[in-house]
Amino acid sequence: MLLTLLIIIYLTTLNNYSDSVEISSSLSKSSGNFCIDPTVLPSPRPLTAFVSFPGSGNTWIRYLIQQSSGYLTGSVYHDATLAMKGFPGEGISNGSMVIVKTHEHGPSGRQFFTKAIFLVRNPFKILLSEFNRRSGGHLGHAPVSKFTDTGWKNYVLENVDHWSSFTLDWLNFKGPLLISRYEDFLNNLKGELSRVLSFLEVNFTDSGLDCVDKHRNGWQRRPQHYLPFDPFSMPSGNSSSSSSSLRQVVERKRKQVYQALNNFLRQSGQLSSISELP
Structure with missing residues (x-):
């Protein structure tokens, strides 16, 4: 089924999507599908970005959206592993996909x-x-030893700045922008998923959400893994904050960015359906 679906999507991409695309309901379940076998949208739509900084949990949320909406999710990238394990829309970024994953930012990333x-x-x-x-793949973990060398420290200092600029940049998006929190999917999966699906203007059912909730993990979530120490306790060694730990550096950035996000939530009227970020 997966190979057939990949061929169909490839052909629709070559033809810039066709309204007449149909996928046979007799096709068997593809890898990673528990509630429904997702297909392309029945008619093309303007592109909806599914934006996240790497590490935000987008693979898991894509799985939830596919299984609850019945429609495939695309990506501006092509990850062969994801393509063969339940995400045949990998590499597809046209109107046949209900959302399109991106880690890009700036005017060229949003346009x-x-x-x-x-x-x-x-x-x-x-x-x-x-x-x-980066160390263990989609479901693996970095060896404990990697959290004790300068590579970890340099990674944190570089990427917390990237996370900050990436997030603040997307608040400049000119179209409708829904803020959705990973933590809300953990604590109120059906409620947050309903909120996302309503924004996408796709139909869903209570029974469908119940099925997704029952099979919420699929294969797309990395098992929890607890380190025997706090990796953010390492001194930052930053010339501007030589006495600060990595935790203090990241916390300062978090507060700045969350303040901007909360301001956006107020201005966009989204605080009626999402609480302020702490």
Whole structure:
């Protein structure tokens, strides 16, 4: 089924999407699908970006959106592993996809999108998650020894700045922008998923959400792994803050960015459906 679906999507991409595209309902379940076998949208739509900084948990949320909406999610990248394990929309960024994953920013990164969902996650969790992915793949973990050398410190100092500039940049997006928190999917999966699906203007059912909740992990979530120490306790060695730990450096950035996000939530009227970030 997966190979057939990849061929169909490839052909629709060559033809800039066709309204007449149909995928046979007799096709068997592809890898990673528990509630529904997602397909392309019945008619093309303007592109909706699914925006996140690497390490925010976008793979898991894409899985939840596919399984609850019944539509495939695309990406401006092509990850062969994801393409073969439940995300045949990898590498597809046209109107046949319900959302299109991107880690890009700046005017060139935003220009092709009409709407956007920005996935927010605590930067401490982001930095750990992405560091683990770089060392252990989508579901693996970095060896404990890697958290004790200068490579970890340099990674944190560089990437917390990137996370800050990336997040603040997307608040300049001119179209409809929904802020969605990874933590809200953990604590209120059906409520937050309903909020996202309503923004996407796709139909969903209570029974469908119940199924997704039951199979919430799929294969897309990295198992929890606890380090025997706090990796952010390492001195930053920053000339501007030589006495600060990595935790203090990241916390200062977090407060600055969360203040900007909360201001955006107030101005956009989203505080009626999402609480302020702490």
